[in-house]
Amino acid sequence: MSAMPWLDDAWRRLQARRERGALPHALLICGPEGLGKRDFAARFVRGLLCQQPELGEACGHCRSCVLLDAGTHPDRVAVGYGLRKDGVQRSEIVIDQIRELSARLAMASQFGGWQVATIDPADALNAAAANALLKTLEEPAAQTMLVLVADAPWRLPQTIRSRCQRIEFHLPEPAQALAWLQARGVVDPASALRAAGGNPGLARRWAEEGALDRRSEVRRDLAALAAGRGEAADVVRRWLDSEPAQRVWFAAQAVADESRARAAGEAGPLASGMDTAALGEWYDRANRTRDSLRGPLRGDLALLELLARWR
Structure with a gap:
């Protein structure tokens, strides 16, 4: 079970596809900030690369898990905000990053299994980068998985969205959200949830801040x-x-x-x-x-x- 219970149904459906050997080559994991979609994505990637997974969960002690913990797994690629030549962090993902990613995914897996790349935030892809990514999505290499994570998926071109299996998280029912906040000791959870527009993850963080x-x-x-x-x-x-x-x-x-x-x-x-x-x-x-x-x-x-x- 997830620490955020509103993620559980999506997790079960995704793992059922994995057991049937029907995983897509690209996922778009999206929804409002604070609902746990990045934790969901990381959990899925760890389980996919783990050498001894149990019901989709990473074992935590095999060689793959150790390398993932160290950030040195050769078949795991993460694309995010890069740095400009002057060392300042970019505010968008650019075409050179996607070209480098495509070249990396064209190589064979070093562990002989999945190669997994995450793009986060995918809605920060500029137009040129999105076009370059489209080519990779149209001609995926065998046993490669692209995981796009986005708070605002509507900013992605329709051509990108249509080529991904979409997993979208929505705000949970108020009763479930309040119970979750109460279990974590949030003071005045009803006010915090109202302030966050019904988003329990944001409500918890904002209450603490x-x-x-x-x-x-x-x-x-x-x-x-x-x-x-x-x-x-x-x-x-x-x-x-x-x-x-x-x-x-x-x-x-x-x-x-x-x-x-x-x-x-x-x-x-x-x-x-x-x-x-x-x-x-x-x-x-x-x-x-x-x-x-x-x-x-x-x-x-x-x-x-x-x-x-x-x-």
Whole structure:
């Protein structure tokens, strides 16, 4: 059984395919951040390369497992964010990395079994890299497995997605998520789960990091700006200092609550002067801003524009 019970059905189905000898040559493991898909992928890869697996689980002590623990297994390849020539980490996966991967997978397995490559985050492949990967997916070598891991699979070209067996994780039922959080000693699990939008993995992490206090602060900031108190520039500086994307997520949540209250004829928690349509537009803009904070645009300008529109 998995430490995250919502992964168990997918695990059983995947292992049943393995027992039938019907594994695909490429998997796309996707779903929201925090649901354990990277642990799932690592567990699957270990079991696939293990020389003495038991029901798909790695034994932990064979030569393959020892080499995997040391990060030196010759048939295990991991592709992620590489470094530029100046030593700075890239923000995307580039074509040279995929060409190197393809050349590696074209060689014979050194252990005579599977060769396994993971691409994580696969949704960071740039256009040229995705095109290069497509060629590998169309002509896979024997006993090679590509495991793509993505938080945002829709960013991958359809041609890539259609050539992978998709394993997608969704938010578990609230009762299961709450029970899981309670079993791990999370204080006020219901509030943490609400803050994380029903995602138990994020709820646990955010509770441990003090994110609930940050959520309350964001709501106070928005209420103050709506009342004409404070300056948007001061709020931007504070938000940039600590988890700006998470703060924008909390801001969007607060505005959604405001909109629901307004629709019910009640006073919202932010006392905004915006009508329902304007609140919806701001909510959409907040989500676009959160996405843009991952890119090369200046975060301070993106946040300032967002909060100026709120004001």
